[in-house]
Amino acid sequence: MTATELYHAELERSDYEHHHPTAGAVIGHITSNLLLHTLKIEQAKLFAKGTAALFFAQKGNAWEDTEFAFIRKLNRELLAEGDLIPTTSKEVLEFGRLEEDGSRKYEDGNEQLFDLVKDFDTQLLYIGKGLALAKQEGHLGQVAALTDLANWMKGEIAFAQNFLGHDLKEGLYVEEDDDDDDED
Structure with a gap:
């Protein structure tokens, strides 16, 4: 197969896996x-x-460095399992689920920080789904990397929320309890 044919096959596989989720997707x-x-x-x-x-000034570079390290680690784990890896800006934009808005740079600094905290929280939803699928598929390297990532993000959420004077879960996603067992 030519390089173009191989990439076309990859795109078809990617489309299938995103409609029938896999850990890799x-x-x-x-x-x-x-x-x-x-x-x-x-x-x-x-x-x-x-x-x-x-x-x-204290945390920004460390956040970026840590996130890039996790990108590299997760990409290696994807490769080890024969999973697909987003490698183009088009794929990153297609698969990314964080909201971007260039006007946010003019918002209050604490609002910018809280937006990033909410992004961590959003990412934890995907990490939870990825963990469940990686466990189900027996991809232990992916499980380990995702667990480390989730633990790091939770710690950074706690640190930033404390800095902002917020309670830990303030303004973040909280799963609704479906119990109908209301106590009087």
């Missing part, structure tokens, strides 16, 4: 989200004002 969303998140962190580092500027 979900991890493709995760790595795309991480890449988009690093761009948002860079924007906040450059434009945030006030106390958030101090936060980004």
Whole structure:
């Protein structure tokens, strides 16, 4: 097969796997989200004002470095399992699920920080789905990497929420309890 034919086959496989989710497909969303998140962190580092500027001076580069390290680690784990890896900007934009808005750079620094915290929270939803599928598929390297990523993100959420003066879950996704067992 030619390079073009191989890539066309990859695109067909990717489309199938995104409609019939696999761990690899979900991890493709995760790595795309991480890449988009690093761009948002860079924007906040450059434009945030006030106390958030101090936060980004302390944590911004570490966040970016850690996220890039996880991208590399997850890509290696995808490759080890024969899973597909988003490698073009088109794929990253297609698979990324974080909201971008260039006007946010003009918002209050704490709002920019909280937006990034909410992005961590959104990413944890994908990581949970990826973990479940990786466990089901027996992809232990992916399970380990996703577990490490989730633990790191939870710690950074706690740190940033504390900096912002928020309770840990304030403004974040909270799963609704479906129990009909209301206590009086």
